[in-house]
């Protein structure tokens with residue numbers, strides 16, 4: 001593509017800002033990033049409290065976050081944040097150690113069986129499901145893989161593997177089919193409690209592309225990255241470094257694509273571009289753009305999670321000594337309950353803790369926001385870490401995804417075939433997975449493939 005092409009990027013979260021970085025690195029400098037908020041970072045949102053930053057959105061990374069590492073290198077920053085740690089409680093607030101055989105002699109046969117199944121899952125992922133962990137979903141529903149390996153060099157790989165079609169199944173079914181159902185007890189911690197839905201409703205592809213075997217082991221061994229100034233700082237640093245900083249408070253009211261040009265109405269003024277990259281939620285693209293029938297049809301299939309975060313103060317004597325996971329609350333039956341709470345700063349009790357809950361499951365009615373909030377506050381009392389005050393709260397539009405039927409019917413290949421069709425490219429969470437690295441990595445590939 002001509003290096004002078006004028007590219008409009010919608011959204012200054014990880015996907016949009018990294019698209020800018022990768023474009024620059026390929027010699028494209030004529031891009032504009034439009035952001036509706038008054039800050040960059042999207043769901044990487046790290047407000048201040050008592051002079052330090054806490055996390056309302058993204059928290060952590062793993063050593064295989066190669067795209068995030070590209071950003072760190074580009075900006076000269078590193079993952080210098082507080083070490084993560086955790087413990088477990090049951091729904092009554094008792095501290096438990098479910099994976100510690102010495103503490104649970106009666107569970108030893110179960111734990112041994114689970115260990116065997118984890119090993120088996122690791123083996124079948126390498127063999128039967130070869131190619132499962134490629135970023136993005138191209139070809140999976142047709143039994144192919146095509147993309148870049150999750151390695152520092154991100155080698156281009158492609159191949160045929162009919163078994164990959166199984167990844168369209170809900171993860172629970174996928175595990176049962178492969179005789180590894182107990183592995184869900186390990187995978188659920190960094191999956192459901194991190195807001196990505198329940199294993200009986202979410203296609204295995206999402207679970208395993210995010211929690212590939214290596215990444216899951218990093219979670220198990222707490223080999224994780226955080227940032228002193230929050231994940232938002234990564235994207236603020238990138239925005240500062242980019243030649244063209246994101247234009248904040250951009251209210252896009254219209255997008256019109258005609259005669260090989262893209263006209264974007266921003267804060268009342270029409271701007272002309274050659275190409276458009278949409279990283280904002282595709283589901284809402286038809287609300288302001290001249291969406292074509294195919295765009296409307298495919299984007300209407302997208303669903304998302306309602307993931308609620310509270311930042312709360314506690315009295316010093318009620319402050320948790322560590323972060324806690326509550327496995328009992330990670331089932332659809334306990335929708336709307338506290339699944340995890342995070343103590344970020346271990347050296348002081350004058351910081352907030354953050355709580356996490358889901359309130360939607362495909363087969364049940366959505367729990368109203370306020371009901372969920374009150375349930376979570378009640379759960380904190382049960383956990384013996386009551387909140388004295390709520391200082392921040394957010395219900396996120398979270399983890400846009402499609403369900404198994406659409407996945408199996410080739411949603412991704414059809415949307416991938418639309419890339420560039422209307423001088424428009426689609427990136428952001430739904431195209432890969434809702435985490436910082438997969439979205440940034442997808443932008444890298446998009447730039448590599450089309451620019």
Ligand SMILES: Cc1cc2nc3c(=O)[nH]c(=O)nc-3n(C[C@H](O)[C@H](O)[C@H](O)COP(=O)(O)OP(=O)(O)OC[C@H]3O[C@@H](n4cnc5c(N)ncnc54)[C@H](O)[C@@H]3O)c2cc1C
Nearest residue numbers: 011013014015036042043057058059060280429434435436
């Ligand atoms: C509570 C929580 C915890 C998380 N934990 C982690 C974690 O530990 N590790 C991890 O890797 N990820 C985590 N994530 C997920 C991660 O933050 C997201 O997957 C990532 O930010 C997605 O990047 P994105 O650019 O695709 O979308 P977003 O971050 O959502 O950014 C999209 C941007 O587009 C803007 N926008 C939307 N509509 C428009 C419009 N019409 N015009 C202009 N701009 C628009 C938005 O304001 C936003 O800035 C977490 C998220 C949350 C909410």
